[in-house]
Amino acid sequence: MKVWILGAVSLWTICSFAQQREVPIYLDNDQPIEKRVEDALARMTLEEKAAMTHAQSKFSSPGVPRLGIPENWMSDGPHGVREELLWDQWNIAKWTNDSCIAFPALTCLAATWNPELSYIYGSNIGEEARYRNKNVLLGPGVNIYRSPLNGRNFEYMGEDPFLASRMVVPYIKGVQKNGVAACVKHYALNNQETDRHYVDVEVGDRALYEIYLPAFKAAVQEGKAWTIMGAYNSYKGQFCSHNQYLINDILKRDWQFDGVVVSDWGATRDTDQAIHNGLDIEFGTWSNESAKDIDNDYKNYYLSTPYLKKLKSGEVSDKELNDKVRRILRLIFRTTMNPNRPYGSFGTKEHAMTGRKVAQEGIVLLQNKENLLPIDKDRTKKILVVGENAVKTLCDGGGSSTLKVKYEVSPLQGIRTWAGRQVEVNYVAGYASSKEANALQLRMEAAQAAEQADIVLFVGGLNKNWNQDAEGADRQTFDLPYQQNELIDELAKVNSNVVVVLIAGNAVAMPWVKQVNAIVMSWYNGTEAGNALASVLFGEVNPSGKLPFTFPVKLEDNSAHSIGEFPGDGKKVAYKEGIFVGYRWADKEKIKPLFAFGHGLSYTTFQYGKIMADKKEMIETDRITFTVSVKNTGGKAGAEIVQLYINDINSRLPRPVKELKGFKKVYLQPEEEQVVSFTIGKEELSYYDDEKHEWVAEPGEFRALIGASSADIRSSVKFNLDK
Template sequence: MDAQSDFPVYQDDSKPMEERIEDALHRMTLEEKVAMCHAQSKFSSAGVPRLGIPDNWATDGPHGIRAEGLWDKWDQAEWTNDSCIAFPALTCLAATWNPEMSLLYGKSIGEEARYRNKNILLGPGVNIYRTPLNGRNFEYMGEDPLLASRMVVPYVRGVQENGVAACVKHFALNNQEINRHSVNVNVSDRALYEIYLPAFKAAVQEGQAWAVMGAYNLYKGQHCCHNQYLLNDILRREWGFDGVVISDWGGTYDTKQAAYNGLDMEFGTGTNGLTTGVVNAYDDYFLSKPFLRMLQAGEIDEKIVDDKVRNILRMVFRTNMNKHRPWGLFGTAEHALTGRQIAQEGIVLLQNKRSLLPIDLNGVGKILVVGENALKMMTVGGGSSSLKAKYEISPLDGLRKRVGNQVEVVYTPGYISRSSGNNNEVTAEAIELAKDADLVIFIGGLNKDDFQDCEDSDRKNLGLPYGQDQVIEELSKVNKNIVVVIISGNAVAMPWIDKVPAVVQGWYLGTEAGNALASILVGDVNPSGKLPMTYGVNLNDYGSHALGEYPGGKEETYHEGIFVGYRWFEKQKIRPLFPFGHGLSYTTFSYGKASASSKVITGSDELNVSLPVRNTGSREGKEVVQLYVRDVKSSVERPYKELKAFRKIHLKAGEEKHVDFTVTVDDLKYFDEEKHDWIAEPGRFEILIGSSSADIRSVVGFELKQQ
């Protein structure tokens, strides 16, 4: 069909998508094609107005829709109707261990993006938790590739139900913020495929993600936003990705590399045009006029830009040219309650000696709340994930709202995070007030300031900042009833752990933070969150630090290889502060003996595993049953065990359910670097089922035989 046709194929959504793409591409000029490949503002790229192809609009971030900004600046545009619902950060979502919560999360945040007419959501993030110092760990889904894979897929699907492209980030190996633009990551192929790629692969192949964002760092000497190995060889050829590759903002460095090495859309490249009077600084982008000139001169074949535009058009037809996509919802009470539910399922009860929690409101007259994080707005700060939230309930306000009619709640800061102020004075005041309180709740942790869970900076150490450890120690000397609530997206050291009876991991919980936390503390909701990462006692407990290379300089070698998180702790026989998968409840669960459908399987078989789990306590609750696989004897070094499945179940008091799993040969494989393939060696294996990686309740052995 030629350009003069009365009814263009590309506008007919009854036609096959690839036919529509080719028709639209045929009608475009070279200049129009190039214009689609780079930004025209901070967060948009051009469509083709004369053909009725709309602009693309992207938005941060993974846990809330960013406020509208000015066209050429990072400043907010000061709209009055762009205040979003802040959802919990993704570490909290991962801590739910509940794919149903992930689907609900994706659907809800997708509705918010759609209502604001954004067709690209810059998230979710699935970079692996390699070091607890990484400033962006709070935006990701933990240390285990299987957990991250199972949680990212429903998130992506939920977002894209709304005709909004989920842009999975940061592909790949973006595991630190220090030197993030310049560090070249050296990692074995086995570690790459077994640890760092599975969640991205799941998002692409199972979630059918429509967009992927490159990372800032380098791999094999090439920046990840235009990287032959990651984008062309793995993402496109091995995984069959047919969506758009988007650069991280400022992650593009060279026109030819961007042209040939898999990048489709360039955003955020630094230019000086806006300060030196150039009419349009976006013309200076690598995929703008420099790209056009090379195409016009024949230095780059036009099929290169055609392939990029095909990918962009495919996303456009799936999103803002999809006439059937829903209208979306924004800032609703329903979304706020969704956020609260996710927060409640993600909060982790780490320790509860003497059953201090839930709070006995009949036995407590005065509660002293200590700590700046009881009041600090955690929806603000942290870099690109900072939000303009419609509202945020602080932990102090949430607690007062819940118990204020029954219990006196007194607040004091206890420490000061800014240089102004006297820490000794406020600490002394907190200690004095603690002496006659029935219960002390210390609410501290990190706070999304620079070096405290924030983009573009890593933490400097594992300990709590601003002298909080000393405050907790002093409080424990004058009051034995103390609950420590850690607000963070990272593990922290806890040198006072034996001196406090109760510890709660609170994460960054979003709009309904205070209400969610209060509901857990008083027992309206039974905690069911489990840690998505291992908590070490000190930094040298982690392989990335024990082997001495982090943060590297221009080069960072992952000497620990596949031994990340609990894999490393178990290899080195290090007792963690709290193990991966750990989380307590206000009830108790007993596990029966697991049984398997067979003692021997071959390559095409499935192994069905079942066990009874009973709620042996006095109240209903949820338990995460975790299945790990161990290769008893292997020709290559393997982790002691690896997570391969999990189920979150709800049980009433006294109720018992059978939990069923299916194990396939794929669950037994490792990545063979020489064959560049996944291999399952015949021999003996074990299935280990438990409540955490360190709390195994039942073991079943079986043998894999050659077919």
């Protein structure tokens, strides 16, 4: 039977003929995917197979037109579908129908501590990608927050591997239910932007397995991610996008990953390693906008002409090639050639409201002395908003996650809308990111205006400029930029009701922390950022977010800057702190953080009961359940995030004082009480023994701790693990 492929509609028609058994098995959707994969593979030429392993444009890789097998189309990014770019250039295509909804960045999603909301987030962004006919979404990112100077931390899910694992799995499932592959990145050890293309990471096996790999493992084994993106940096002397140990040994052998490994753009460095060390599709290599023969440009990829020559000469067999193509075909059958794939939706009000909900649940109330917040509109006549971030567009910039948004509500717009007509809202810049600005003049103007206000809302923090929260460069200082510290000092001198709102994806120094009454962490919250912030400031929404990483008082309180190396010497970076990252280091060294991991306040109060265990002894095959009651003792409905930490009292190898092993977000009306339960087993008690190269649950005494943060433990109970 001769079939002409005219487009997606024709392909759908061909697939529908499969029931008549007049088409090949690979087009028959009633057949198991693995059978279809083998049938399609057997029909392909060597040239067609090799072509599938490298890009044909900036964001696509070829299919097999002769067989009706479509291309793969990728799109950034983790918190919104990027605008269209030209085929062979990084320049924008200037479409008029590619303005997306910007969802909050993943630091905010992690700060919700709400896996159910993460699923909805993933489902919504998957719908946007599907509508734009992308079959791979380049996200989410789960690299661990090692240093507050990493410019790309805002794209990730914080410092704790357990929290990141629990939040990434539902995100992936939400995306992939739309027939769009989630591409989890950047695998692995990509914890800085400085020298990211060259630096070799030196890290012990314990830290690798306990800190830096768990979220990726959960993404593969529980989330069933269909694609993984390799990182730029190297590990054990091999670049991570074609790394024998990370990809072949751990990802594909140990974790049984059956999906596609794609390189980060430009991360491929060697043909032989790309062939043998697990890379499946190569992107971004040798791309040159000025090349006269763009087609030849893609033929110069490591997995293009050089690979084909080795295959034809017999220098390498087709064993690795067939494995790569099997994985790529599997991806296509799961996505583009899935007839049950939904159509998706794009730029909708429903998606915007999901973004607002995530932002509202992720905003963290760090400090609220004298209950300055929420703002009482009946007692407030004049509000002064100060700060460039109150009016600055923050959805664009920051590298590959930059977005062309349908709209973006600024903090100032949101505050004015929620204040209504009865409250006068004025604005002064106070500071500016422009080098031409007169910082002293702006500061004095703001201080003068602040004297006349009932409340001052300072909206500052970082932005997505170079050397701030941006891909490609790290921060150069822990301090706020643009002389914001000096500005906050001046505002606090003339007004006792100062609220500092920080928009950032990183911790910052706060030398003024005792001078202001309220501090709010508002992240990069996307399309509905201003409305979400205002709804919290004015009390319509009770804040319930908690920090997904530690705020140290000073940079030296962070382990990467205390005993580790950051960012290294340009050639290597040694993670000398090992497993002691974030709150694990603060606990070990008895360092009081500025704001602890898991910290977040509410407009109501919560009372914890005593943690109870259903038994005191467990054996390795057992599980043990802990319960604790939580009561809303205040006057407002609110949500509390109950956190379970485990302490190994005596172990052969050094272990953290405590580690997060469970959490639950509970919503309570005033005077309502709920019992929260956590069940754990051997895996939650285990550590990675780098001498035995295996996970070990060591018999002995443990302690379960219930807390409102890592530094606010309310109750504990001891139990024993027996063989």
